[in-house]
Amino acid sequence: MANRVLIPFLVAMMLLTGVCNTLLSKYQDLQCVANCDSKNPDQIRRFSMPVIQTAQMFIGEMGCWLVVFGFYLYKQYISKDAPLLQGGYEQINGHEDGDASDDEDNEAIMERSFSSIEAANPVAKSLIADHEGRRELVGWRIILLALPACCDITGTTLMNIGLLFVAASIYQMTRGALVLFVGLFSVVFLKRKLYLYQWLALFIVVLGVGIVGLAGAIAKNPQAQPEPMRTGLLAIRAVLEEIKTQAQTPEALWTILGVVMIAAAQIFTATQFVLEEWILEQYVLEPLKVVGWEGVFGFIVTVIGMIILHFAVGKTEKGRNGYFDAEEGWRELTHYRAIAVSSILIMISIGGFNFFGLSVTKTVSATARSTIDTCRTLFIWIVSLGLGWETFKWLQILGFALLVYGTFLFNDIVSPPLRTCIRRRKNEALMTEEPIEHA
Secondary structure: OHHHHHHHHHHHHHHHHHHHHHHHHHHHHOOEEEOOOOOOHHHOEEOOOHHHHHHHHHHHHHOHHHHHHHHHHHHHHHHHHOHHHHOOHHHHHOOOOOOOHHHHHHHHHHHHHHHHHHHHOHHHHHHHHHHHOOEEOOHHHHHHHHHHHHHHHHHHHHHHHHHOOOOHHHHHHHHHHHHHHHHHHHHHOOOOOOOHHHHHHHHHHHHHHHHHHHHHHOOOOOOOOOOOOOOHHHHHHHHHHHHHHHOOOHHHHHHHHHHHHHHHHHHHHHHHHHHHHHHHHHEEOOHHHHHHHHHHHHHHHHHHHHHHHHHHHHOOOOOOOOOOOHHHHHHHHHHOHHHHHHHHHHHHHHHHHHHHHHHHHHHOOHHHHHHHHHHHHHHHHHHHHHHOOOOOOHHHHHHHHHHHHHHHHHOOOOOOHHHHHHHHHHHHHHHHOOOOOOO
């Protein structure tokens, strides 16, 4: 009964925090910080500090330590006073306090518990076996987590810059290219094997990302001038006209640049995932602590990088008020309430998204987490349409459909018809096979 309530709650909170994180980041990018009353859109300057947004993300990840500390306090002080939460050992073993046989009975109960888990869940059995063959990630080895953190810094910063030039839904859809690079890097570095249908899925994902980028290039930038929604045949006709008139405009080129930067960022994110998988295959560490340590290392490296880039680029004549002007970024962060509040909410949402995402992986599966993460794109698109941040595009729907199908196909959520037929033929062959008579 607890799982029936808990799992939908975790899924809903993962969706909510994930959607809020992307929309809040885009909301922050839309905040005007200079020349707000100008009638010329080119003179209006909006908040564009992707490095500061990267630091916000790592602060949110460091918030996972609060959850770890909360669990520690719970185990130390609360669970000791609640025997029912420990399995009710006092009622089961039937011995008085101080009896030496209590420890033996408790160990027997634990052994039976692990045996029942292994019998009911083969995956849990393999995880227990893997745990026995790995070392604890402690001491100086913790520094290994700085490697995926550096990849996270580069990827997140590139995505934050790309988000300045595209709509929130296009940003989220383009991130679907992550499946492609994770698949390729898994083959090259982790020696994984991909089947033909998985290579086909990767090609479909690339095609979907390309169509999403095309949809963003042929439409006006909604953050500068929202358009009324178009539907039906008028939308198709408008798309054809915009291909001729707008595809070569600087605005379209900026959109294409944003899509390319977001797609390129997935290379670093995929490297991060592969490094994390390799580290967790070699060492034992709770996933929540992995996120917390990456937040610590990422924040330290980001702050050091911000200081260096500020003096090297931000304080120059051309770099003033730019991406690396930390002094101007801090001024905007403290002087504009909307930016300050959204920063706090972004930290909370990214920390919550990591926590609930790991909880979904633990209680359901990693495949379910990737599926939910793909579905949140739909909610981001719907909310962006409702807020007027973007307009309805038929090509965007086609690209999104290809992205979803390619991701589901790669994760074995859906099966290609040919593969299903092959399985069916194998099953029929096994059923019709003549029994072997033993002498």
